[in-house]
Amino acid sequence: MDLDAIKTASLAFVEANKEWTPLVVGVLAFCESLAFLSLLVPSTVLLIGIGALMGAVGIPFWPVVLAAALGAILGDWLSYEVGRHYTDATKRLWPMSRYPDMVARGEDFCRRWGAMGVAVGRFFGPARAVVPLIAGAFGVARMPFQVANVLSALVWAFAMLAPGAGLFTYFRG
Template identity: 65%
Template sequence: MDFETLRTTTLDVVRDHQAWAPVITGIIAFCESLAVLSIFVPATVILLGIGALLGAGDIPFVPVMVGAAIGAILGDWVSYEFGRYYKDGAKRIWPLTRYPEMVTKGEDFCRRWGAWGIFVGRFIGPARAVVPLIAGIFLVGRLPFQVANVTSAFVWAFVWLAPGAGVFGFLRA
């Protein structure tokens, strides 16, 4: 299945099953935030499309935004714990072995920014895929990681969904 087919199918499902929009959006955000899987899922385009559906229809903004944030939180958390568990061994697992430059950039990013890098990294495409994993490898503390993870996930969900929903579309609860 190509990216365009995945995008249109997902948006059709959300349009046809609006009650499931928060769950579907959460799953997409989870895939977007999970290390490695995010490389293969066109989540950004799908999230913008879901935002447009929010603006055009009767789907309330807040539950979908919360669903996206929860999915993003869980995806980063799983990536972080994977890094903590496997430590440097995580860098020797496919597909990270195919993208050593991405891992190196993620390491430099974590060294430079620490836990704050989790927040910033969520908004940088390539970094989003590896920063939580690298933070786990570098043993960034769980509490600072989770504070950055949770706060950035809600801001990120709003940023990706609000433009399509319209300036005031998010006020429909």
């Protein structure tokens, strides 16, 4: 199945089952934020499409934003805990083992920015799911990590869904 078919089927499902939108979006945000799984699931495209669909068909905005934030928080938290548990062994896991330069840059980034790097990293494509893993592996403390995780997830969820929902609502009305 290609990306367009997945996108079309997912958006059709959400449109036909509006009450499931928060759950669908929460799962997509979790997949988008979980190390390695984010490489396999086209969540960004789907989240932006669902944002547009929300505005077009009247799906309530805030419950979906909160579900997206919760999914992102849980995905980053799990990635962080995996990194914390496996520490240096994370460098030998796929795809980290294939990109040692990226891992080295991630280590430097975490040393320099700490938990603030987690907040910033959430907004940069492929780094989004890897930064929490690296933060856990290289010793960013739990509490600062979680504060950055929660706050950035709320902003990220809003930023992913609001443009489509707002644009379609504006042009429809």
